[in-house]
Amino acid sequence: MNIYEKLQTVRVALLEKSLKKSGKNTYSNYNYYELADFLPEIMQLMATNKMTSTITFTKEQAALTLIDIEKPESQIVFTSPMASANLKAAHEIQNLGAVETYQRRYLYMTAFEIVEADILDVTQGKAVPAAQPQPGKNTDPNWCSPSNSNMFVFDTKNSPKAEIERLWQFANWNSQDLPGYIQNWAARNQIPEMNDTTYAALLKELTSYLQQIGMQFETIPF
Incomplete structure (x- = not known):
């Protein structure tokens, strides 16, 4: 199989794993996937299909590279814009670690088509407040x-x-x-x-x- 066939094989196999969401957003009352909910399964399936992955970060973007172990020159790259983190009263390394963890989570979810619908489900059917006039908005x-x-x-x-x-x-x-x-x-x-x-x-x-x-x-x- 080429790397695209291997990727699709892993995606389909993940659908049969019945992944469970352990993350909980208590403020908007929805569940979400933590890295630990799907990454062990992905690692095992990639090993079975002779694939591996690397993640790199620059100031501009985060990148997940999927590599065919049998043909290392065969690769697929997924990228995401990198947001800087400089929260008030928070240590710089804590901000960096949190942002990188979030990027890893979303890159793997994108690459392996892991879908989260609950974020939208909790807002469907609810009344939407009218937008305030733009000239008076607080900036x-x-x-x-x-x-x-x-x-x-x-x-x-x-x-x-x-x-x-x-x-x-x-x-x-x-x-x-x-x-x-x-x-x-x-x-x-x-x-x-x-x-x-x-x-x-x-x-x-x-x-x-x-x-x-x-x-x-x-x-x-x-």
């Missing part, structure tokens, strides 16, 4: 935040997209990385077009991640 990332604090305060008058933008700035992430992050998230969750409902789901996931790596929130409105 200050430090709005109502205590001085020199790692605490973010949500502005419920803002649209979900506007709050993502403020939260991204508050975390001191590069604003140029945000469009790519949103695009990748939408593609990963098979969303053809973002709206207030899907932006709200993304905001919930982003908030949960930032809590895990040390950011504090005064009140979480979901």
